[in-house]
Amino acid sequence: xxxxxxxxxxxxxxxxxxxxxxxxxxxxxxxxxxxxxxxxxxxxxxxxxxxxxxxxxxxxxxxxxxxxxxxxxxxxxxxxxxxxxxxxxxxxxxxxxxxxxxxxxxxxxxxxxxxxxxxxxxxxxxxxxxxxxxxxxxxxxxxxxxxxxxxxxxxxxxxxxxxxxxxxxxxxxxxxxxxxxxxxxxxxxxxxxxxxxxxxxxxxxxxxxxxxxxxxxxxxxxxxxxxxxxxxxxxxxxxxxxxxxxxxxxxxxxxxxxxxxxxxxxxxxxxxxxxxxxxxxxxxxxxxxxxxxxxxxxxxxxxxxxxxxxxxxxxxxxxxxxxxxxxxxxxxxxxxxxxxxxxxxxxxxxxxxxxxxxxxxxxxxxxxxxxxxxxxxxxxxxxxxxxxxxxxxxxxxxxxxxxxxxxxxxxxxxxxxxxxxxxxxx
Amino acid sequence: xxxxxxxxxxxxxxxxxxxxxxxxxxxxxxxxxxxxxxxxxxxxxxxxxxxxxxxxxxxxxxxxxxxxxxxxxxxxxxxxxxxxxxxxxxxxxxxxxxxxxxxxxxxxxxxxxxxxxxxxxxxxxxxxxxxxxxxxxxxxxxxxxxxxxxxxxxxxxxxxxxxxxx
Numbered sequence: 001x002x003x004x005x006x007x008x009x010x011x012x013x014x015x016x017x018x019x020x021x022x023x024x025x026x027x028x029x030x031x032x033x034x035x036x037x038x039x040x041x042x043x044x045x046x047x048x049x050x051x052x053x054x055x056x057x058x059x060x061x062x063x064x065x066x067x068x069x070x071x072x073x074x075x076x077x078x079x080x081x082x083x084x085x086x087x088x089x090x091x092x093x094x095x096x097x098x099x100x101x102x103x104x105x106x107x108x109x110x111x112x113x114x115x116x117x118x119x120x121x122x123x124x125x126x127x128x129x130x131x132x133x134x135x136x137x138x139x140x141x142x143x144x145x146x147x148x149x150x151x152x153x154x155x156x157x158x159x160x161x162x163x164x165x166x167x168x169x170x171x172x173x174x175x176x177x178x179x180x181x182x183x184x185x186x187x188x189x190x191x192x193x194x195x196x197x198x199x200x201x202x203x204x205x206x207x208x209x210x211x212x213x214x215x216x217x218x219x220x221x222x223x224x225x226x227x228x229x230x231x232x233x234x235x236x237x238x239x240x241x242x243x244x245x246x247x248x249x250x251x252x253x254x255x256x257x258x259x260x261x262x263x264x265x266x267x268x269x270x271x272x273x274x275x276x277x278x279x280x281x282x283x284x285x286x287x288x289x290x291x292x293x294x295x296x297x298x299x300x301x302x303x304x305x306x307x308x309x310x311x312x313x314x315x316x317x318x319x320x321x322x323x324x325x326x327x328x329x330x331x332x333x334x335x336x337x338x339x340x341x342x343x344x345x346x347x348x349x350x351x352x353x354x355x356x357x358x359x360x361x362x363x364x365x366x367x368x369x370x371x372x373x374x375x376x377x378x379x380x381x382x383x384x385x386x387x388x389x390x391x392x393x394x395x396x397x398x399x400x401x402x403x404x405x406x407x408x409x410x411x412x413x414x415x416x417x418x419x420x421x422x423x424x425x426x
Numbered sequence: 427x428x429x430x431x432x433x434x435x436x437x438x439x440x441x442x443x444x445x446x447x448x449x450x451x452x453x454x455x456x457x458x459x460x461x462x463x464x465x466x467x468x469x470x471x472x473x474x475x476x477x478x479x480x481x482x483x484x485x486x487x488x489x490x491x492x493x494x495x496x497x498x499x500x501x502x503x504x505x506x507x508x509x510x511x512x513x514x515x516x517x518x519x520x521x522x523x524x525x526x527x528x529x530x531x532x533x534x535x536x537x538x539x540x541x542x543x544x545x546x547x548x549x550x551x552x553x554x555x556x557x558x559x560x561x562x563x564x565x566x567x568x569x570x571x572x573x574x575x576x577x578x579x580x581x582x583x584x585x586x587x588x589x590x591x592x
Contacts, residue, residue, distance in 0.1 A: 167502030183461030
């Protein structure tokens with residue numbers, strides 16, 4: 001359902017079925033809608049069997065990386081010698097992405113149920129749900145739902161706690177998130193060791209995104225074959241996915257479609273396309289960290305992990321940012337670079353210096369002081385920011401810059417040639 | 427409770443607040459992990475995180491003041507200075523920017539008398555800041571006033587909002 005809009009007939013509503021339904025937020029309302037049946041079922045199963053069902057379903061991580069969820073769970077030690085932890089990544093901060101927020105706002109028990117099932121599957125006794133500090137409303141709703149679920153005793157021996165972030169995009173990176181729970185600065189850790197070997201408090205840990213876990217109860221209830229059957233294109237991408245659409249569209253919001261759905265259909269049929277009299281210029285399909293698509297690429301793109309890669313970008317978090325012909329791509333790319341410069345944890349030189357330096361160069365271009373060699377300099381810097389750091393924040397800054405220069409070079413050159421009115425950047 | 431620069435300081439973590447902190451400790455295997463929640467409590471009680479409060483937090487958690495400061499300065503939501511009664515965070519990242527977020531910031535600055543972004547209005551009531559992505563891009567422009575999350579804010583709506591919080 002494209003909350004706040006009515007569901008579109010072409011949507012496949014699994015996760016968003018109860019968005020906007022206030023009663024579904026309560027434990028009683030959730031149980032009335034068949035909630036917690038999947039958890040009861042899972043708790044009777046061997047943990048390995050639960051993992052096997054999720055593996056078979058083809059579910060992949062919805063936070064951005066798209067790693068197969070069941071496979072991730074299977075990396076946890078078979079023999080339990082230490083405490084195991086589950087971390088739930090609700091630090092949704094990727095520009096363009098606002099789907100986990102809606103899941104927590106409307107169906108908090110879907111997340112709690114998925115969390116408890118995952119904790120059982122990886123044999124974790126404690127799960128921490130890390131919610132970004134700015135999400136005050138989802139926090140309150142989750143807190144209430146958790147109290148209700150605890151009072152109803154639905155978790156058995158599993159303990160679920162909420163942990164509030166305090167303003168840091170980087171804490172959405174899995175090892176930074178673990179450091180943040182440990183009461184440290186949110187600096188990403190060098191891998192290996194991977195979290196399944198040594199994660200939170202040095203113990204075996206699995207970390208999953210909110211949307212990923214919310215998909216687990218329906219998978220257990222309706223079966224892996226059903227989920228696997230939800231596929232319009234590549235069999236490696238199964239199920240439904242929530243896409244958050246924002247920017248220049250008539251009806252922004254969250255829309256849930258089957259994997260492989262055409263991006264064109266999402267943007268024009270569901271979101272109503274750009275405002276009247278304007279045309280689509282560019283689109284970032286998977287949150288601000290992925291390469292920008294041109295109009296042609298956008299209109300021929302299929303929304304699954306492979307389909308978006310084929311167009312030169314990534315499905316990422318499913319945060320779709322739309323720019324129409326009124327958008328100044330140079331200015332918007334500068335804004336994105338500035339975002340990464342602000343959010344860099346500053347551990348790695350390439351990122352700390354690169355994000356700030358690229359931002360300054362783009363500000364210089366916008367102010368009419370750019371030099372002809374600036375574009376090559378930006379590309380050179382971006383090259384040095386890619387694949388060379390502890391985490392991918394630096395790469396994420398480079399992605400819109402490189403794709404932007406490649407695809408909208410004319411707009412950059414117009415500033416350099418003095419053909420475009422300089423912009424005040426503050 | 428306020429900390430005075432002239433010497434007297436009333437500790438935050440006493441009585442009911444200390445009891446609350448004890449229940450926070452139970453969620454984690456060590457006290458250090460309680461640092462973020464402890465700082466949230468400190469900010470709720472005191473309004474901002476002063477050096478003196480950092481020292482008290484360090485003491486109750488068995489950490490050093492320098493360590494606590496290192497963490498406080500990493501995160502954007504802990505105020506290291508006093509802020510206005512209404513702390514207004516306006517998202518201005520790209521998706522909100524193309525939907526007019528800069529106009530929203532301008533309207534807040536004008537109608538509250540806060541002057542510049544980051545500064546506090548002379549009556550102590552308003553601090554307006556531009557922030558990066560608030561995670562509600564489809565509801566541009568989102569604005570966080572203290573703990574109230576407002577959606578679809580436009581410059582035209584700002585005067586009424588300001589009236590409500592004033």
